[in-house]
Every structure is written in C-alpha cells, then in structure tokens.
Amino acid sequence: MLFDLDGTLLDHDRAAAEAIVRAFPDADAAWLVPRWTDLGEAAIERYLAGELDFAGQRRARIGTLARELGLGTWDDARADAWFAGYTTLYEAAWRPYPDAVPAVEALAAEGLRLGVITNGDVRQQRSKLVGIGLAGRLPHLTASSEVGWAKPAPEIFRSACAGLGLAPGAVAYVGDRLLTDAQGAAAAGLTGIWLDRSDGPAQGAPDVVRITGLDALPRLIAGMA
Structure with missing residues (x-):
C-alpha cells in the first residue's frame, strides 16, 4: 500500500496558510493565502518540469509575492533568507x-x-x-x-x-x-x-x-x- x-x-494547505499569515501578519489573509497557494503550485510545476531547481522555485514564489506586496525586487540572498524563516514556520505547523x-x-x-x-x-x-x-x-x-x-x-x-x-x-x-x-x-x-x-x-x-x-x-x- x-x-x-x-x-x-x-x-500541507493548512500548514502553508498558517506559515504565510504569520510571515506577513499585516497583509489581507483572504488574499494572501490563496495567492500563496497559486504561486506555490505554479512554481512546483516548473520545478517538476525541470525549469527551476528546488531553490529556484522558492525564489520565484517569494519574489513574485514580494513585488505584489509592494516590497520591491528581492535578490537571491534576501529570498533565501526569507524562505529559511518561512520554512521554520511551515515546519512548526506540520x-x-x-x-x-x-x-x-x-x-x-x-x-x-x-x-x-x-x-x-x-x-x-x-x-x-x-x-x-x-x-x-x-x-x-x-x-x-x-x-x-x-x-x-x-x-x-x-x-x-x-x-x-x-x-x-x-x-x-x-x-x-x-x-x-x-x-x-x-x-x-x-x-x-x-x-x-x-x-x-x-x-x-x-x-x-x-x-x-x-x-x-x-x-x-x-x-x-
């Protein structure tokens, strides 16, 4: 079996929702959670297709979200540092x-x-x-x-x-x-x-x-x- x-x-959906809301507590959760889900699914599809490596799909997700939240363009180092913190929140919600x-x-x-x-x-x-x-x-x-x-x-x-x-x-x-x-x-x-x-x-x-x-x-x- x-x-x-x-x-x-x-x-996973509940854990990801809890983590992203904690990461951006001032954002509108009603918009933030489904948008984060959509970005994740699109990035994972590109990862599975070989277009992005594992780190790259993470950078694509948060890079897009940061721009949409008005936080500017993030370089790889900033994206990686943010994702390390997000991962801690995500793992705590498993x-x-x-x-x-x-x-x-x-x-x-x-x-x-x-x-x-x-x-x-x-x-x-x-x-x-x-x-x-x-x-x-x-x-x-x-x-x-x-x-x-x-x-x-x-x-x-x-x-x-x-x-x-x-x-x-x-x-x-x-x-x-x-x-x-x-x-x-x-x-x-x-x-x-x-x-x-x-x-x-x-x-x-x-x-x-x-x-x-x-x-x-x-x-x-x-x-x-």
Whole structure:
C-alpha cells in the first residue's frame, strides 16, 4: 500500500496558510493565502518540469509575492533568507490529518508493506514523515527528486512498486489528486484510490476507487485481498 504525502497524510494547505499569515501578519489573509497557494503550485510545476531547481522555485514564489506586496525586487540572498524563516514556520505547523495515523497503523498491523510516492525534494519529504510521526510506519519513500520522474508518469509508480518488491498489480495507491495520483497510479497498473475530501458532489472516475477519508482504507484493502 502506497500513499501520497501532501494533501493525503500531511495537511500541507493548512500548514502553508498558517506559515504565510504569520510571515506577513499585516497583509489581507483572504488574499494572501490563496495567492500563496497559486504561486506555490505554479512554481512546483516548473520545478517538476525541470525549469527551476528546488531553490529556484522558492525564489520565484517569494519574489513574485514580494513585488505584489509592494516590497520591491528581492535578490537571491534576501529570498533565501526569507524562505529559511518561512520554512521554520511551515515546519512548526506540520500536522497529519486526523484519519492518517489510525489508517496507517491499522494497515501496518495487517502486515502490509507500506510506503510513500511524492513529487518533491526527498530531504524535505522525509522530514515531513518524521515530523508527523509516520516515518517508521512508511519506510519506503519514492520521491521525484531521486528517481527523475514525477507523478503522473508511470515510471515513478513502478519504481515504488519495485522498491516494495511487488508487481504493480499487487499494489494500491491513494492520493488526493484525481489525475496526478489516482488515475496516474491506475495507468501504471496499480489500484488507484482517489481520496476526495471535498464537500462537493461525487465526481465520476470509473478507473479508480473513490473514498472520502482514510478511515475507509483498512476495510477497502481487506475487501480486495
């Protein structure tokens, strides 16, 4: 059983929102939080595409935001110094979703081989698992920065399965993004499970299984055995 990390196990959006509001307490939070989210998603896409390195995507995010806040143009040194402080705030806000630890514990108790597939820097993603107390339960970490492929590329899913010593058809993968996670996994031959935490109406996704919380996983996986 493999998991996505941000948005599935770790509440990244809440942590990032808390950190950016603390970093700019005088800004309008109603504008600041969604704008920071948009800048982050755009920068990460460029990082995964190889247009920016990890430091570069960070500089792009804060550089744009600083200009929009009327703080002028920041050089790399200022951007890096700011991001170091922001990272401290972000890490302090790391929390697992309430259903994450119980679900992982239940699956571990069943003797399943467990791991994570994540698009991101392996060092930071490993630190997140340690920070939310799941590193010991999820020993197999496959990160795009190490393997050279990013979700939804089938190679990253198959690399993770090889790390478990299992064929893709014997592995299930759960993530919060329908296309990138669940359908990407299904296209690579895994059982794709879409974690849809939204309050909206259910959307059709015939090639994957949809759940609304990780607490559904143990029974779901037991039914697949």
